[in-house]
Amino acid sequence: MSFLKMVRKLVTSYQSLEKLGSKYIRTLGFTSGQFDVIVTLGNQPPMSCSELAEKTLMVKGNLTVILDGLLKKGLINKTPNPIDGRGIIVSLTEKGEETFVRIFNAHLAYLEPLAKSFSDEELTELINNFDSILRKIDNFNRLDRK
């Protein structure tokens, strides 16, 4: 029964954090989805839509919409994938890179007081906790699919 208690607390932790984050992200002129995509692209080499969808856990339909928005803002490029004619490669434009650095740092600065309230040991422990949760969910999904 305390499994559910744990899940509820995980959900509440996420929701509180998300609420706090998204409120701020909106003031920067982005939706959480757009922010998610920018941050994901900002830390990695260019990637396909599928990869992006997998990393952000978005459904593909939503990703298309979000990429359209970012394209209109001139923050990303969509170039055909030379290896796979079906696919495209998404990358940040120069403006997109600048935006990434700017909003990422702004976001970081905003959250700094929260970040500083965690010690390194706590963070390490939490990261291990989450890794363990993720592993277990993975296992469950594997069983569930069968």
Add this chain to the structure above:
Amino acid sequence: MSFLKMVRKLVTSYQSLEKLGSKYIRTLGFTSGQFDVIVTLGNQPPMSCSELAEKTLMVKGNLTVILDGLLKKGLINKTPNPIDGRGIIVSLTEKGEETFVRIFNAHLAYLEPLAKSFSDEELTELINNFDSILRKIDNFNRLDRK
């Protein structure tokens, strides 16, 4: 910097769990919002919309819509609050109670393999850690509001 790593893993853990849960909840004929409200009401005495909104972290506008849906399904009652003429009290109908028990147990059964992969010690540790995160977010919100 590992603060962000921790946050990313928290987000991923939540999203994975949510995805898994909501997929199943849909097969039961409910949205996550509806499920949230039913489960919140199922464990507590009747409460006001404000209280419900606070517990589920929904905005009030959304809660109204969700309650409308549950009302149409005959799962909740809205009765005027005798103490406060502005407010209403939301409670589960008998059908709502039955539904709560049914979907709650079904959900539990579905997740059982996952639940069993956590030991009691792990769960206790996780719960303590989430409590600590929640406390810190609370503190941050208090500072931020000033």
Add this chain to the structure above:
DNA sequence: TAATATTAGTTCAAGTTTGAACTAATTGTC
């Protein structure tokens, strides 16, 4: 106790997300 501020809940338009159906390209198999 009248005027003002706050709070409870609703409404509604705009924006976001989902999921299923679709097109086009690639992979696998015989």
Add this chain to the structure above:
DNA sequence: GACAATTAGTTCAAACTTGAACTAATATTA
């Protein structure tokens, strides 16, 4: 190499969520 099965990405309608404006009732205060 042709045919079926799979995969990449898009489209679109329906559902969901948000936030701001609104009505009505209660608290505050002077």
